[in-house]
Amino acid sequence: MIAVNNMNERKKCILRAVTDDYIDTAEPVGSRTIARRYKLGISSATIRNEMADLEESGYLYQPHTSAGRVPSDKGYRYYVDVLLDPEEATEEDNKLIQQILGQQKEAMEKLVRRATKVLAELTDYISVAVIPEHRNATFRHLQLVSLDPNNILAVVVVDPGIVENKVIFTTKPFLPAELERISSHLNNKLRGLKVEELSGTILAEIRDSSPITKDLLECLLEIIDESLADTDEEKLICDGVLHLLEQPEFHDIDRTKLLLGMIEKRNNLVNLLSGLTYSSGVKVSIGEENLRPELKELSLVTATYYLGGQTMGTIGVIGPTRMSYGRAIGLVEEIAHALTDVLKSY
Amino acid sequence: MIAVNNMNERKKCILRAVTDDYIDTAEPVGSRTIARRYKLGISSATIRNEMADLEESGYLYQPHTSAGRVPSDKGYRYYVDVLLDPEEATEEDNKLIQQILGQQKEAMEKLVRRATKVLAELTDYISVAVIPEHRNATFRHLQLVSLDPNNILAVVVVDPGIVENKVIFTTKPFLPAELERISSHLNNKLRGLKVEELSGTILAEIRDSSPITKDLLECLLEIIDESLADTDEEKLICDGVLHLLEQPEFHDIDRTKLLLGMIEKRNNLVNLLSGLTYSSGVKVSIGEENLRPELKELSLVTATYYLGGQTMGTIGVIGPTRMSYGRAIGLVEEIAHALTDVLKSY
DNA sequence: GTTAGCACTCCTCTTTGGTGAGTGCTAAAA
DNA sequence: TTTTAGCACTCACCAAAGAGGAGTGCTAAC
Numbered sequence: 106m107i108a109v110n111n112m113n114e115r116k117k118c119i120l121r122a123v124t125d126d127y128i129d130t131a132e133p134v135g136s137r138t139i140a141r142r143y144k145l146g147i148s149s150a151t152i153r154n155e156m157a158d159l160e161e162s163g164y165l166y167q168p169h170t171s172a173g174r175v176p177s178d179k180g181y182r183y184y185v186d187v188l189l190d191p192e193e194a195t196e197e198d199n200k201l202i203q204q205i206l207g208q209q210k211e212a213m214e215k216l217v218r219r220a221t222k223v224l225a226e227l228t229d230y231i232s233v234a235v236i237p238e239h240r241n242a243t244f245r246h247l248q249l250v251s252l253d254p255n256n257i258l259a260v261v262v263v264d265p266g267i268v269e270n271k272v273i274f275t276t277k278p279f280l281p282a283e284l285e286r287i288s289s290h291l292n293n294k295l296r297g298l299k300v301e302e303l304s305g306t307i308l309a310e311i312r313d314s315s316p317i318t319k320d321l322l323e324c325l326l327e328i329i330d331e332s333l334a335d336t337d338e339e340k341l342i343c344d345g346v347l348h349l350l351e352q353p354e355f356h357d358i359d360r361t362k363l364l365l366g367m368i369e370k371r372n373n374l375v376n377l378l379s380g381l382t383y384s385s386g387v388k389v390s391i392g393e394e395n396l397r398p399e400l401k402e403l404s405l406v407t408a409t410y411y412l413g414g415q416t417m418g419t420i421g422v423i424g425p426t427r428m429s430y431g432r433a434i435g436l437v438e439e440i441a442h443a444l445t446d447v448l449k450s451y
Numbered sequence: 452m453i454a455v456n457n458m459n460e461r462k463k464c465i466l467r468a469v470t471d472d473y474i475d476t477a478e479p480v481g482s483r484t485i486a487r488r489y490k491l492g493i494s495s496a497t498i499r500n501e502m503a504d505l506e507e508s509g510y511l512y513q514p515h516t517s518a519g520r521v522p523s524d525k526g527y528r529y530y531v532d533v534l535l536d537p538e539e540a541t542e543e544d545n546k547l548i549q550q551i552l553g554q555q556k557e558a559m560e561k562l563v564r565r566a567t568k569v570l571a572e573l574t575d576y577i578s579v580a581v582i583p584e585h586r587n588a589t590f591r592h593l594q595l596v597s598l599d600p601n602n603i604l605a606v607v608v609v610d611p612g613i614v615e616n617k618v619i620f621t622t623k624p625f626l627p628a629e630l631e632r633i634s635s636h637l638n639n640k641l642r643g644l645k646v647e648e649l650s651g652t653i654l655a656e657i658r659d660s661s662p663i664t665k666d667l668l669e670c671l672l673e674i675i676d677e678s679l680a681d682t683d684e685e686k687l688i689c690d691g692v693l694h695l696l697e698q699p700e701f702h703d704i705d706r707t708k709l710l711l712g713m714i715e716k717r718n719n720l721v722n723l724l725s726g727l728t729y730s731s732g733v734k735v736s737i738g739e740e741n742l743r744p745e746l747k748e749l750s751l752v753t754a755t756y757y758l759g760g761q762t763m764g765t766i767g768v769i770g771p772t773r774m775s776y777g778r779a780i781g782l783v784e785e786i787a788h789a790l791t792d793v794l795k796s797y
Numbered sequence: 798g799t800t801a802g803c804a805c806t807c808c809t810c811t812t813t814g815g816t817g818a819g820t821g822c823t824a825a826a827a
Numbered sequence: 828t829t830t831t832a833g834c835a836c837t838c839a840c841c842a843a844a845g846a847g848g849a850g851t852g853c854t855a856a857c
Binding site: 147148149150151154168169170171172 | 830837838
């Protein structure tokens, strides 16, 4: 009780043992269990005393008086920051990841979708990802396809293989050839611009100088802008919900509902993950550290993936606070790397 | 016990009352409840006798000896086929549907996505939809966009606003102008063809007669073919899962898991719904009538939507067998109509 | 044919007591 | 001073038992 940091080696061992065991069994861990299962060379009584200290310092708590101990969020935090020896993804996992991601090239979104699926399968938790904000992207190509005289399909391609499309209805019919001309005109003007630069001035300039019908132009510009800004909905990818329901903490229906609600609503989660996009390395946030109430009893392990030095998006897993952090961190790190790798060739 | 069809008016009334009440309360319905709540002018004893008959004929059953009655699948079937007075979607619902679907034009998929969302919200059940098989579609346009010298983004547009895209990696660099030429060449050859006609012969012909590098051509054809066949995954749209969890029958976690499993796996559900695509009108399948075991205790109400007389896809709801069939049928019908309507202008 | 009455069934909810895992405290041993 | 054995105590968990109640089937009267 003298030291400021009252963590000695033995306490660390015990905290590690309790956490490991609880992660494994989901049952409160008693002193006898520790003494028996982890050969620390001390008796259960000693462990009991140490555990009482650990509880007083807030690393452990008892669900009720005569139960074993469970790590608190603070305990998990200490475990992750100090006690955990980082567990790299196994050779086998890596091979699977490489294989699935390297399979074939395709637009960004599907790639991330596949990554999310693998991650969910390997971790047995929910895996989520956000795909890049379009605002960071560069305008690449606009294609106008005539569906019939009054309907035009506009396909907009921006930098790393993102494709958006929308049907435009015009009262004034256009011939395919005209559309061709308009497309190429706009393409020349816009190609290579950052989407966020597609602001008033440039658009106005085009509007004034161009031989395009006002109506249609307005419409097109609106689409280019709006369809790129698009709703958040599109940007969240999620897989493996079923896994989490296998966990004993989700035998409680209300908790399940809360979680599914969050996933179905999407925007909250998107905002949260987008907010994490600019931190580097693997980020772990545990239980109460999460601001959103739906996540108060869950943990998030996330990492960022890049394209050409620029952050693209976030990918990670959501699991119970009783998460297998070592493995989760290793895998999230690996998948973010793999994703970044694949994207390099884009 | 003389009549072949032993359903008299009174029995019908009672079956309707039991079903209505059970749909409402999710509790087995007793004879006294019927007597009290539905003024049929007969005593509970009489109702009891009738209910015993109805049970013997298989329309009702008792969960246990001293409980009230619950409709069997056969009971629901009779209820839907005979007793239900079709309940049209209310003016208010219609307005909402029109408003949401009419909002703005865009590619098919997003439109159906919105329809599914509305349907889920109005019914409070799970809403699902499949979007059209690409195989029925007509090839419309191919666009090759150069991302960098070695990567080409191929965007394929088929008939009713479906867009597929894929990145092609080539060892041999192409200039944008070359791609332009290739695109237009292929477009001329392929435009207007049914996707299912894009088979060996035509492709072979193109291959022989064209001035395009073999490598790239192979790759392109493969993409046109494969990306249109694509995985089933893309085709299922689903919304409102949360609603169903509010239903008392889903307080049982295992059932919830079964359901979510089916939705997450997708293909089974897709196959099922695709199989329904060619029946006309609103189709109701109840409990055991469904072949998939995950749906044995659920009901499906589906309808088809059309484009130009051709069936496009299926949309509907999944709910407990204790579903509010009247409302569900009305709404599914309405949304399929609305969808067909909006698509008319495509 | 209908209804009142009644015995009977069986689910549901609550209570009770036993069991066991785990604790904290104390005093003895190291 | 630290560690350990011993012991009384706590409390969740479970099974058994009992009360209550909703609903039934059957019988006999209307």
